[in-house]
Amino acid sequence: MKKSVEIISKNFNFKNPESLEEYIKSGGFSALKQVIDMPKEEIFDVVTASKLKGRGGAAYPTGRKLQQAAQEIADSKVIVCNADEGEPSTFKDRALLEWAPFKVLEGLIISAYAINADRGYIYIREEYQKLQRRMRTAIELAEKENLLGENILGKGFNLKVEVVSGGGAYVCGEGSALAESIEGKSGRPRIKPPYIKQKGVFGLPTCINNVETLAIVPVLFSKDAEEYLSCGTEESKGTKLISISGNVNRPGVYEIPFGLTLREIIYDVAKGIENDKKFKFLQLGGASGPIASDMMLDVKYTYEDFKANGLAIGSGAILVGDESNSIVDYVRTVQDFFVHESCGKCTPCREGNRQLAVIIKRFSNKIAGPEDLASINKITDIMKSASFCGLGKSCTAPLISAIREFKEEFYSCM
Amino acid sequence: MNYCKVIIDKKEVSVPEGTTILQAAKLLNINIPTLCYHPDQSVKANCRICLVEIKERNSLVTACSTQVWEGAQILTNSKRVLDARKSVLELILANHPQDCLKCIRNGSCELQDICRQFNLRESDLSNIAQRYPLDNTNPSVVRDRSKCIKCNRCVEMCETTQGIGALCHSHRSSNLTVGTAYNETLEKSNCIYCGQCTTVCPVGALYEKDDTEKVWEILNDKDKHVIVQVAPSIRVSVGDEFNMPAGENVTGKMVASLRRMGFDKVFDTNFAADLTIMEEGNELVERIERNGVLPMITSCCPGWINYAEIYTPSILKNLSSCKSPQQMFGAISKSYYSEKFGISPEDIVTVSIMPCTAKKYEANRVEMKTNGVKEVDFVLTTREFARMINTANIDFRNIEEEEFDSPLGTASGAGALFGATGGVMEAALRSAYTLLTNKKLENIEFKEVRGIKGVKEAVININDVLIKIAAVHGISNVKNIIEQIENGTVEYSFIEVMACVGGCVGGGGQPVGSTLKAKEKRIEEIYRIDERKEIRESHKNPEIIKLYSEYLDKPMSSSSHKLLHTKYSPRNID
Numbered sequence: 001m002k003k004s005v006e007i008i009s010k011n012f013n014f015k016n017p018e019s020l021e022e023y024i025k026s027g028g029f030s031a032l033k034q035v036i037d038m039p040k041e042e043i044f045d046v047v048t049a050s051k052l053k054g055r056g057g058a059a060y061p062t063g064r065k066l067q068q069a070a071q072e073i074a075d076s077k078v079i080v081c082n083a084d085e086g087e088p089s090t091f092k093d094r095a096l097l098e099w100a101p102f103k104v105l106e107g108l109i110i111s112a113y114a115i116n117a118d119r120g121y122i123y124i125r126e127e128y129q130k131l132q133r134r135m136r137t138a139i140e141l142a143e144k145e146n147l148l149g150e151n152i153l154g155k156g157f158n159l160k161v162e163v164v165s166g167g168g169a170y171v172c173g174e175g176s177a178l179a180e181s182i183e184g185k186s187g188r189p190r191i192k193p194p195y196i197k198q199k200g201v202f203g204l205p206t207c208i209n210n211v212e213t214l215a216i217v218p219v220l221f222s223k224d225a226e227e228y229l230s231c232g233t234e235e236s237k238g239t240k241l242i243s244i245s246g247n248v249n250r251p252g253v254y255e256i257p258f259g260l261t262l263r264e265i266i267y268d269v270a271k272g273i274e275n276d277k278k279f280k281f282l283q284l285g286g287a288s289g290p291i292a293s294d295m296m297l298d299v300k301y302t303y304e305d306f307k308a309n310g311l312a313i314g315s316g317a318i319l320v321g322d323e324s325n326s327i328v329d330y331v332r333t334v335q336d337f338f339v340h341e342s343c344g345k346c347t348p349c350r351e352g353n354r355q356l357a358v359i360i361k362r363f364s365n366k367i368a369g370p371e372d373l374a375s376i377n378k379i380t381d382i383m384k385s386a387s388f389c390g391l392g393k394s395c396t397a398p399l400i401s402a403i404r405e406f407k408e409e410f411y412s413c414m
Numbered sequence: 415m416n417y418c419k420v421i422i423d424k425k426e427v428s429v430p431e432g433t434t435i436l437q438a439a440k441l442l443n444i445n446i447p448t449l450c451y452h453p454d455q456s457v458k459a460n461c462r463i464c465l466v467e468i469k470e471r472n473s474l475v476t477a478c479s480t481q482v483w484e485g486a487q488i489l490t491n492s493k494r495v496l497d498a499r500k501s502v503l504e505l506i507l508a509n510h511p512q513d514c515l516k517c518i519r520n521g522s523c524e525l526q527d528i529c530r531q532f533n534l535r536e537s538d539l540s541n542i543a544q545r546y547p548l549d550n551t552n553p554s555v556v557r558d559r560s561k562c563i564k565c566n567r568c569v570e571m572c573e574t575t576q577g578i579g580a581l582c583h584s585h586r587s588s589n590l591t592v593g594t595a596y597n598e599t600l601e602k603s604n605c606i607y608c609g610q611c612t613t614v615c616p617v618g619a620l621y622e623k624d625d626t627e628k629v630w631e632i633l634n635d636k637d638k639h640v641i642v643q644v645a646p647s648i649r650v651s652v653g654d655e656f657n658m659p660a661g662e663n664v665t666g667k668m669v670a671s672l673r674r675m676g677f678d679k680v681f682d683t684n685f686a687a688d689l690t691i692m693e694e695g696n697e698l699v700e701r702i703e704r705n706g707v708l709p710m711i712t713s714c715c716p717g718w719i720n721y722a723e724i725y726t727p728s729i730l731k732n733l734s735s736c737k738s739p740q741q742m743f744g745a746i747s748k749s750y751y752s753e754k755f756g757i758s759p760e761d762i763v764t765v766s767i768m769p770c771t772a773k774k775y776e777a778n779r780v781e782m783k784t785n786g787v788k789e790v791d792f793v794l795t796t797r798e799f800a801r802m803i804n805t806a807n808i809d810f811r812n813i814e815e816e817e818f819d820s821p822l823g824t825a826s827g828a829g830a831l832f833g834a835t836g837g838v839m840e841a842a843l844r845s846a847y848t849l850l851t852n853k854k855l856e857n858i859e860f861k862e863v864r865g866i867k868g869v870k871e872a873v874i875n876i877n878d879v880l881i882k883i884a885a886v887h888g889i890s891n892v893k894n895i896i897e898q899i900e901n902g903t904v905e906y907s908f909i910e911v912m913a914c915v916g917g918c919v920g921g922g923g924q925p926v927g928s929t930l931k932a933k934e935k936r937i938e939e940i941y942r943i944d945e946r947k948e949i950r951e952s953h954k955n956p957e958i959i960k961l962y963s964e965y966l967d968k969p970m971s972s973s974s975h976k977l978l979h980t981k982y983s984p985r986n987i988d
Contacts, residue, residue: 169586186583191459191479344564344590346460351505354588355539371538379539382501385474386462 003268007228007239008215009255012099018134020141023102029147031218035110036155040070043114050220050229051237056082056173056210057286057314059303062217065207069115069197072205079117080201080208081108082178083124083131086170087286088337090317092241093211095253097124097131100215101138105161107214109148110221112159115207120161121182126168135163170341171391175200175208177343188343189389212241212316232258236302240313244270246320247277256301263297266320277322281330281406285314287337288394290401291327310401327406328413331399332360338395349392352383356399363413370414376403420482423490435466435477435488446490447499447531449506449524450565451478452614454930455575458566462502463528466490474498500532508539509588510617511560517618522926524616525563544588551599553778554607554623554771555922561619562592568611568620575915577890578721580605592619604724608717608889608913609771609795609922622771622795622923626802629792632763633676640763641679641751642672643743643822646687647769647833647918648796649943650936654925655800656810661935663943666815672767673816675806682818683766684825686743687832687841689961690714691952693978694736695845696969698908702850702881707731709899709906712838714738716776717913717922719982721889726896727984735979739832740766740773741782743822744789745977750965751822752785759785765792767799769833769921772913781980795923824957827944834937835887835917836863836870839910843874843883844951850876858950864941866916866934869895871906887912887920 006012014022023029035043048063069077081104085093096104104122112120122139124132139161142148150158164182171177172187179201181187190196200206216238219228228238236258242265245251249271256269266272266279273279283291289312299309306313321330339357344350356379362368380396387393403410416431422439429438434457439446450461459479466477469487474495482488489495506525514520549557569592572581580603584591594603612620633640649665658664672680698710713719713734722729737745743766748759766773770793776782777790794802803810818824828844831837840860847855862872863883868891871884884906886892892911898904914920916933919940949955966973 191457193481339587342587344585344587347462347502347505347564350564350588350590351509354542355505355508358540358542375538378501379505382498382505386465386476386498386502388460388462 003260003264004254004256005231005239006255007224007231008212008219008241009095009100009253010224011103012095014099017099017101018137018141020102020138020145027222028102028218029106031221032106032110032113032147033153034221036113036153036157040114043110044070046220047217050216051235052213052216052220053303054210055212055216055240055316057087057312059313062209062213065209066111066114069117069205069207072198074205076119076204077115077117078201078204078206079108079112079115079120080178080182080206081120081122081211081214082173082208083122083128083211084166084173084178085125085128085211086173086341087315087317089243089245089283089319090286090315091243091245092253092316094128094131095241096211096215097128097135101131101135102142103215103218104211105135105138105142105148107217108161109152109159110217111207111209111214113157117207118158118160119204120159121201122161122163123166123172123178123182124163125166132163132165139163169343170337171343171389174389174391177389178208179206186343188345233300233302233304235304240301240316242301242316242318244318244320246282247274247322247325248272248320249274258302260301261298262301262318265301265318266297270320273320273322277324279320280323280325281321281327283319283321283334283398284317285312286317287334288391288397289314289317290397291331291405292401293405295405327402327409328360328363331402332357332364334398335360338391342391342395346388346392348383348387349395352379352392353395355379356396360399363410366413368414372414373403373410418482418484418486420486420488422488429482431481433482435475435480435482435486436464438482439477439488439490444490446477447528448478449528449563449616450567452567455567455570455614458570461506461563461565463499465495465498465502467492467495496532500534503528503532503534504537504539506563507534507537508541509543510563511543511545512541517561518621518624519618519926523618549594549599550623552601552605552607552623553774555600555605555609555612556621556623557593557600558619558621559591559593561617563617563619564590564592565616566592567614567616568592571610571614575888575890576608576610576913577893578604578606578608581611606717606720606724606889606913607772607775607922610914612771612922613924613926613928615926622797623774624798625774625792625794626798626805629765629794629802630805632765632792637761638763639678639757639761640676640765641681641747642677642765642767643681643683643686643740644668644672644767645683645740645769645833645918646830646837646940647921647924647936648767648799650833650939651769651919651924651928652796652800654928654932655797658811659935660932661939663939664810666817667810667813669818670813670816671803671806671808671810674808674813675802677765679819681743681822682825683739683743684829684832685822685955685957686739686746687829688826688952688955688958689742689746689978690736690739691828691841691845692958692962692969693742693974694734695842695849695952697734697736698842698846699849700970702907709904709909710734712910714832714838715912716770716772717889718892718911720772720775721892721913723982723985728900729896730982730984732899733982735981737782737978737980738776740768740793741776741789741980742978744777744782745784746822746961748784748787748789749977750961754821754964759787763791764789765794766790767794767796769796769918769924770914771795771922773923784977796921796925797923800925821957821960824955826952826955827947827950828952829955830940830943830947833918834864834940835866835912836860836885836910837917837940839863839883839885839908841952842908845953847874847876848951848953855951863910864937866930866937881907883908883910885910885912887917888915889913
């Protein structure tokens with residue numbers, strides 16, 4: 001199997017990513033032109049058959065999501081592109097926004113058409129100012145060519161899209177918090193039901209998709225579809241943009257077919273560990289992903305293999321740590337992140353993260369005791385089972401997996 | 415309507431779709447513990463105390479926010495649930511000061527109740543409570559941020575129910591602050607001191623300024639003649655603090671307790687309410703007959719006065735110039751009463767028992783002075799009053815009843831109505847009608863202005879002129895009407911405004927945890943007090959008639975103006 005490919009990332013070497021002409025010349029917007037004449041059922045069938053799952057981390061089947069969104073009846077419906085990219089060590093969406101803004105836009109328009117949405121928001125994190133500008137330019141140019149706005153391509157389909165800036169909160173990657181943020185309020189998750197699929201942004205039915213998910217949609221309706229679908233495995237079809245960073249020689253964004261092993265990704269694609277040091281651990285999927293030891297290096301990078309091994313694809317982030325790192329110190333950094341990013345609304349996440357930070361600091365300072373392990377158990381347990389939203393429920397994964405995989409190192413701090 | 419069969423703790427119940435687990439459990443006499451939940455507010459689901467277990471999913475959910483479904487099997491007291499709830503409680507306590515013994519809410523704190531119910535003995539979490547300085551620069555409300563458990567009840571009350579927004583959220587995670595913009599004092603945050611936040615706070619993070627020590631001191635000062643006036647709604651509310659049924663009329667016990675505490679005379683604010691009606695009724699008639707500024711808006715609610723002065727000063731010209739009953743009483747106590755009984759105003763100390771925190775601010779206003787001294791020296795809320803009764807060792811439930819003193823203790827049924835929303839309006843109309851028509855009012859009950867609808871309207875025919883009136887309660891409901899006044903489309907001639915929902919029975923100084931149901935019970939009792947009175951119109955109150963003939967001459971006279979009327983001015987807090 002070829003190690004890295006260029007299907008989703010086909011346009012990354014364009015001279016001028018902001019040129020609509022260049023995008024169209026290379027086949028861009030041919031997917032939209034095809035889709036807009038298709039019966040909606042067929043659109044859902046194609047997406048479902050591709051087994052495309054949400055690329056932000058939740059991995060919800062996209063075909064089903066679009067189908068459910070289409071079933072909501074309302075005068076106005078909203079489609080959102082989640083470009084908050086808040087997950088640490090993830091930077092693939094940035095690459096897409098920078099090098100293929102039109103691809104993302106095309107995917108958004110196709111999805112909006114499929115679900116009958118007339119309003120679109122591209123929610124880009126505040127730190128990507130330049131990319132917000134780039135996307136605004138792309139929208140303007142698309143509107144000029146009748147690919148956005150009123151009566152798109154003369155088919156009676158209207159879609160108004162605007163770029164909205166995030167306010168600097170990781171929790172706004174969560175759907176209902178994102179909706180709150182678009183509405184101009186503080187990004188705190190909402191009580192569900194109602195789900196945002198029924199009552200989302202401004203109370204309208206809302207469908208939120210990750211940047212990468214949207215970028216793949218036009219691929220499925222283009223001549224690259226066959227090549228895309230020939231990659232990967234039966235359950236994990238196609239390719240994935242991974243963000244690999246840490247102590248590797250060639251960190252960056254790569255498009256890989258599903259099915260490579262982690263060893264191949266780290267040593268072949270990213271060219272191995274810096275300075276020939278020994279591999280120690282990796283964290284997969286972002287800050288709330290589990291920490292894995294070298295025992296996992298031969299696991300294949302697919303949804304099914306990962307699930308069987310208690311790992312998570314998540315956002316496609318792969319952070320590699322070599323032997324010079326202390327796991328305890330690494331976990332402490334991750335914990336500081338969550339202490340900073342908890343929205344503060346519910347007791348388990350707000351107080352739990354605060355307590356965990358204090359306890360981990362004791363490990364870091366080598367003054368921890370057995371009661372600290374007991375406390376960690378109690379706190380992580382309640383956070384997992386009783387937090388208000390996914391942030392609180394999943395943020396304990398790195399700590400729990402680190403203690404399990406690197407027991408000795410934690411004991412040595414007691 | 416579709417029904418669902420739900421099984422909670424192995425007991426079955428059938429409830430309509432949309433019912434929450436919390437509500438369904440209540441029908442089975444299962445009281446799932448809650449903390450951030452409040453029956454008169456939206457569901458918040460942030461404390462996570464009300465966890466229950468879903469048997470078939472092996473997961474925990476919050477009962478307050480989860481709706482039932484057909485065949486749901488729920489456990490509310492499995493070991494898993496009990497352990498989980500304890501963990502949540504431990505996390506809350508790990509960030510809460512543990513000085514219960516000295517806290518103002520010792521014995522009435524919802525967090526203490528939970529600790530007791532959960533049988534919490536110890537916790538291995540380190541107590542790393544964040545401590546902050548008190549915000550106590552205003553005369554009415556104290557904020558202790560250290561005790562906040564971030565339940566959000568006060569923010570919803572201030573932002574949504576009252577529409578003020580002095581309290582809000584800022585920051586995130588462990589820095590999440592329930593407080594004011596820019597962390598300013600309440601004084602500088604355009605707070606109207608209505609105190610509603612203090613009635614919903616489950617712990618000791620928001621409470622009334624406690625003046626009980628000052629009052630004890632003055633009661634023990636042999637050189638002072640200390641008198642007390644009691645507001646209309648206290649007599650149907652203070653019983654709550656002694657486990658008596660909501661709304662029970664405890665007038666006699668209230669008077670007896672005050673005397674036991676050492677007050678030289680116990681008088682009735684209802685008397686002063688009659689006085690207010692005399693002045694305000696005549697003022698209204700004058701404005702109607704002489705093309706004065708209409709609509710006229712009542713001015714007895716200090717929360718409303720604060721709101722008008724801060725937020726809508728254009729409306730100040732519409733306010734009645736009458737002082738509130740509290741202040742009218744105070745003025746009379748330092749003039750008429752002082753002269754009649756030969757005690758110099760400097761030696762008279764007037765204390766008022768009020769359901770209200772804003773009254774403390776009102777009593778402190780520089781213009782509220784008569785004969786060079788403060789009209790009202792101290793204001794005690796219902797809660798402080800109850801604490802003093804306890805400190806004085808009084809067995810409130812069993813104390814023998816006593817009567818108010820004269821000459822400031824007799825009141826008509828109209829005066830008694832002031833505690834309920836719509837009461838001032840009804841009382842005023844009873845007298846205004848007679849003043850305008852010289853006829854006796856046949857039907858003295860104005861049922862259209864009663865009840866808990868936010869804005870109540872009525873039309874009354876006086877001398878063949880149809881006069882439209884409105885009674886508003888809950889300060890957020892006033893915004894629409896003010897807009898109408900400002901753009902000239904308003905049709906009312908007379909408007910009563912109460913800042914608190916329910917009127918004074920729902921005041922910011924009332925027993926904590928007063929639900930809407932309790933307020934309705936209090937209102938019912940107030941109307942019963944009126945019904946049982948022989949005299950039900952203010953202008954027929956013999957003590958009032960005497961006061962005018964002996965001292966004030968007539969309503970709106972120059973003496974009346976000097977003692978019983980006041981001015982307002984805009985207060986722009988930048």
